Amino acid sequence: MLGALASAGLVLTLVVVLAVVRTGDDDKGGARAETPGGVTATSAASSSSTPGGSSLSDVSCATGAIVAQGSTAQKNAMDQWIANYQNHCSGATITYQPTGSGSGRAQFAAAQVDFAGSDSMLEGDQKRGADARCTGGVAAELPMAVTPIAIVYNLPGVDGLRLSPATLAGIFSGQILVWNSSEVSADNPGVKLPNTAIQGVHRSDSGSVTDTLTTFLDAAAGDAWTYGSGVGWEAPGGEGAKGSDGLAVAVRNTPNSVGYLDLASAETADLQTARIENGAGEFTDVSTDGVTEGLSSARITGTGGDLSFANDYSAMTAGAYPVYLVTYEIVCTRGLKSSQSALVRSFLTYVSSAAGQEAAAALGYAPLPEGLRSRVQAVIDGIA
Secondary structure, eight states, X not given: OOGGGHHHHHHHHHHHHHHOOOOOOOOOOOOOOOSSOSOOOOOXXXXXXXXXXXXXXXXXXXXXXXXXXXXXXXHHHHHHHHHHHHXXXXXXXXXXXXXXXXXXXXXXXXXXXXXXXXXXXXXXXXXXXXXXXXXXXXXXXXXXXXXXXXXXXXXXXXXXXXXXXXXXXXXXXXXXXXXXXXXXXXXXXXXXXXXXXXXXXXXXXXXXXXXXXXXXXXXXXXXXXXXXXXXXXXXXXXXEEOXXXXXHHHHHHSTTEEEEEEHHHHHHTTOEEOEEEOTTSOEEOOOHHHHHHHHTTOEEOOOTTOOOEEOOTTOOOTTOOOOEEEEEEEEESSOSOHHHHXXXXXXXXXXXXXXXXXXXXXXXOBOOOHHHHHHHHHHHHTOO
């Protein structure tokens, strides 16, 4: 534990959260990561502590240098993890370049980076290429950083708005046009809703937050959503806004509007967030604890150490919040040079530990549920 440094760690956490730069979407292009010439995180934190107050004393340090790149959605967590690890393990240099998930996956498959961060899983030829570079092993995909996605709204006089998946789909597809419609009213019994037009706001640029929302609607909203899922917005109508900051400004400045953001961006913009119906029929507030509950019902679809999984939106898990973005670390279970594999194993052991997950939670990420976290650590323990 931090002991005497606990209060200092808390102050550092608050500074990091207030200063954090929103980088929640990727699959943009990126340059090859050749040397530790990108951003190598540094921190004034204690070498034996994390912002959340957990100890790094159980970490067995490794030395050397490794390079990774990929998802921007996990950048803030990765920066903190690297800073904590390097302050504790002075002989290690870890560089993470937030070039986007697509670039990270491609560079990993081409053996240009030691591990990669990704918002989506390897598939087809890219998966086969990634496995081929891991001589004697496979490319394992390990869930690590989880971001809650909030439905934000600007509806004067209405607090605690409740929306079912079908109602949310109807709003974003332009089928539900006014706030006091029968569908929205059914979700909000006893609430006086205005007879005003709904102003839907979606992302005009492609990104993983849109993919997360549309994947949820495609799976949970039934026939109310017919536009599939993906990083680009396909449904008609509504207003497009570029980036998280642009969407936050549009919702804040437009009465009767509704949109979607990662939770940290929603909190920074001080926007109201809706309660979303889960598989148990509960309308739950967006929170990191709710997402952790939701993750507990996820179904592992990968094999042989690969922990890629599918969300079960119908699971009747009490308290679960159902809309969240999972980012993975892609690693070789075998095939790296011994010095690199030792450092990858040591670093990811910390990242997946209770201490590492607590450090990410202080930045607005949802900790992995214990059952999933232990499975991730078991795969990491086998990296050689």
